[in-house]
Amino acid sequence: MYKPSLKALIVLAVCSVAGILACNNSAPSLKDDSNVIKDTSMFIPPDTNTIPHDQFGEMVRYGRELIVNTAYYIGPNGIAGKYLGNKMNCRNCHLDAGTRPFGSNFLSTHGRYPQYRGRENRVLNLGERINNCVERPHNGKPLPLDSKEINAMECYMRWLSANVPVGQHINGDEYIEIEYPDRAADIQKGAVIYAAECAVCHGKDGEGKWTPDSATYTFPPLWGPKSYQNGSSPSRVVKLARFIKANMPDKKATWRKPYLTDEQSIDVAAFINDGRIHPRPQKKDKTIPDYPDIKMKAIDYESGPYIDTFSEMQHKFGPYKPIIDYRKAHNLPVIF
Ligand code: HEC
Numbered sequence: 384m385y386k387p388s389l390k391a392l393i394v395l396a397v398c399s400v401a402g403i404l405a406c407n408n409s410a411p412s413l414k415d416d417s418n419v420i421k422d423t424s425m426f427i428p429p430d431t432n433t434i435p436h437d438q439f440g441e442m443v444r445y446g447r448e449l450i451v452n453t454a455y456y457i458g459p460n461g462i463a464g465k466y467l468g469n470k471m472n473c474r475n476c477h478l479d480a481g482t483r484p485f486g487s488n489f490l491s492t493h494g495r496y497p498q499y500r501g502r503e504n505r506v507l508n509l510g511e512r513i514n515n516c517v518e519r520p521h522n523g524k525p526l527p528l529d530s531k532e533i534n535a536m537e538c539y540m541r542w543l544s545a546n547v548p549v550g551q552h553i554n555g556d557e558y559i560e561i562e563y564p565d566r567a568a569d570i571q572k573g574a575v576i577y578a579a580e581c582a583v584c585h586g587k588d589g590e591g592k593w594t595p596d597s598a599t600y601t602f603p604p605l606w607g608p609k610s611y612q613n614g615s616s617p618s619r620v621v622k623l624a625r626f627i628k629a630n631m632p633d634k635k636a637t638w639r640k641p642y643l644t645d646e647q648s649i650d651v652a653a654f655i656n657d658g659r660i661h662p663r664p665q666k667k668d669k670t671i672p673d674y675p676d677i678k679m680k681a682i683d684y685e686s687g688p689y690i691d692t693f694s695e696m697q698h699k700f701g702p703y704k705p706i707i708d709y710r711k712a713h714n715l716p717v718i719f
């Protein structure tokens with residue numbers, strides 16, 4: 384059985400006394416800089432040294448391996464089965480093996496499934512949610528829900544959230560907040576930012592950079608046939624902009640000190656996700672539409688019909704505020 388460390392127990396006790404769900408026992412005081420988010424209440428992920436040495440622990444280790452070296456195991460030439468349609472790894476988006484604050488982490492994920500999902504308009508369990516990413520960002524086919532691989536990834540996520548209250552969110556488990564500009568995203572400005580700050584790693588044509596054996600990527604692709612699908616979460620401009628703001632350019636940006644402004648993050652995300660200049664793989668099974676209940680459709684989802692009167696272009700590239708205001712005025716859900 385996994386035993387939480389004494390430190391983790393103390394942190395947990397202090398946190399519950401304070402009524403805070405996630406907290407850091409050694410909050411460093413940062414310089415007064417309006418661009419810096421105060422680091423006061425981040426959940427500390429468990430140390431991999433504490434993964435137990437039993438059958439559960441073996442599955443946790445394998446699950447972590449799958450998140451980090453996904454293509455090797457379940458990629459187009461995977462040794463455990465050929466499921467992914469590209470050679471990206473989960474960790475390319477779920478940073479630090481799914482443990483980084485504001486980096487699409489899995490810290491609170493396990494306890495929040497099964498969960499209603501608007502895109503399918505039904506309740507999905509965690510294995511089905513994992514398969515969503517296998518099918519859409521990885522452009523692949525779903526793993527059997529009773530496979531060792533799904534089980535292992537679920538074990539890893541379960542282990543990660545051992546100290547997270549079931550069903551709760553913790554600080555940093557969503558993307559960083561962003562202010563929506565009053566204008567539409569500017570693709571030209573995005574192109575300039577891309578050339579100056581991103582192309583050095585992700586390539587002039589967004590193709591990424593292979594490892595020497597071409598088995599996977601040193602720098603993953605951002606568009607083209609080997610990237611994520613249209614309609615996947617990262618293909619939405621706001622979602623991608625929020626990821627970029629806290630994490631890219633790699634090594635320069637952190638959630639504590641983002642590198643791009645909100646407008647720049649939106650402009651560069653719009654440039655990357657503009658299907659008129661940057662095609663990407665399309666959803667395979669078109670018989671089931673995304674968001675069968677259109678009022679649950681994410682605002683930045685690129686194809687209609689919508690429950691409001693705004694165009695596909697405005698939904699994709701903004702300005703988003705008029706759409707938000709319209710939905711609020713008509714008592715409709717505002718979902719991103
Ligand atoms: C190209 C980027 C990308 C890749 C690669 C990717 N994902 Fe995701 N994943 C996302 C985004 C974006 C979200 C939505 C996050 C949000 O809305 O906060 C997401 C969400 C998830 C969630 C739901 C998390 C939660 O707390 O609700 C799970 C589980 C997940 N991904 C698993 C995986 C697994 C496993 C892999 C590898 C097989 C993978 N993802 C690969 C981008 C990606």
Ligand code: HEC
Binds near residue numbers: 474582617651
């Ligand atoms: C120094 C190299 C470097 C620079 C510069 C850089 N990135 Fe990245 N980027 C990475 C790496 C490495 C990853 C994968 C992270 C991992 O696997 O841990 C990544 C992942 C991503 C991802 C998610 C994975 C995918 O391929 O869809 C996006 C989106 C992204 N970067 C966008 C950008 C944008 C936009 C910029 C410029 C503002 C940028 N990056 C600049 C290295 C870089």
